[in-house]
Amino acid sequence: MSRLSIVEGDITCLQVDAIVNAANSSLLGGGGVDGAIHRAAGPGLLAECSRLGGCPTGEARLTGGYSLPARHVIHTVGPVYKDGQSCEPELLRSCYRESLRLASEAGLETVAFPCISTGVYGYPKSAACREAITTVTEWLSAHDLPRSIIFCCYGSDDAELYRMQLTSFA
Numbered sequence: 001m002s003r004l005s006i007v008e009g010d011i012t013c014l015q016v017d018a019i020v021n022a023a024n025s026s027l028l029g030g031g032g033v034d035g036a037i038h039r040a041a042g043p044g045l046l047a048e049c050s051r052l053g054g055c056p057t058g059e060a061r062l063t064g065g066y067s068l069p070a071r072h073v074i075h076t077v078g079p080v081y082k083d084g085q086s087c088e089p090e091l092l093r094s095c096y097r098e099s100l101r102l103a104s105e106a107g108l109e110t111v112a113f114p115c116i117s118t119g120v121y122g123y124p125k126s127a128a129c130r131e132a133i134t135t136v137t138e139w140l141s142a143h144d145l146p147r148s149i150i151f152c153c154y155g156s157d158d159a160e161l162y163r164m165q166l167t168s169f170a
């Protein structure tokens with residue numbers, strides 16, 4: 001649990017080994033956190049992303065961080081929430097796991113996640129938070145890397161939700 005922390009604010013400002021982007025499957029940018037990351041990283045990020053040929057839902061891809069304070073960006077594509085019965089939980093867990101697997105294989109020590117799928121993709125925040133915490137905790141119990149993981153919450157409501165769920169999880 002000491003390897004997990006919650007930060008409230010803009011993920012593009014974090015000086016970590018990698019920030020995770022809640023991307024869409026084209027990897028060519030979009031709104032929300034994706035737009036913010038591309039704006040802050042500059043055009044080199046879009047150029048690298050456009051060479052990747054997209055990314056299926058539940059998978060992840062690693063790029064450079066360009067003008068971001070973060071050294072890398074891990075792009076993962078969360079599920080669009082439909083009814084909760086369309087593999088959304090499995091796909092959301094896969095986003096966290098695959099991002100962590102890439103980070104670990106690249107030897108990255110510090111990684112920050114936004115609340116994947118909980119914006120435009122409509123995943124209910126409390127359920128998404130539970131999947132995020134469960135998956136990340138399981139990963140940490142079995143792996144040395146990343147050494148430290150940040151949940152970056154964009155707003156005090158999300159941060160409070162993560163604090164409450166982490167406390168009840170401990």
Ligand code: ADP
Nearest residue numbers: 010011022032033036115117118119120121154
């Ligand atoms: P998705 O399409 O996966 O739902 P969004 O970008 O719409 O992606 O939202 C995902 C989460 O990212 C939401 O919780 C939203 O509040 C948050 N978010 C938006 N901008 C930022 C930012 N600059 N830093 C961190 N989180 C952000």
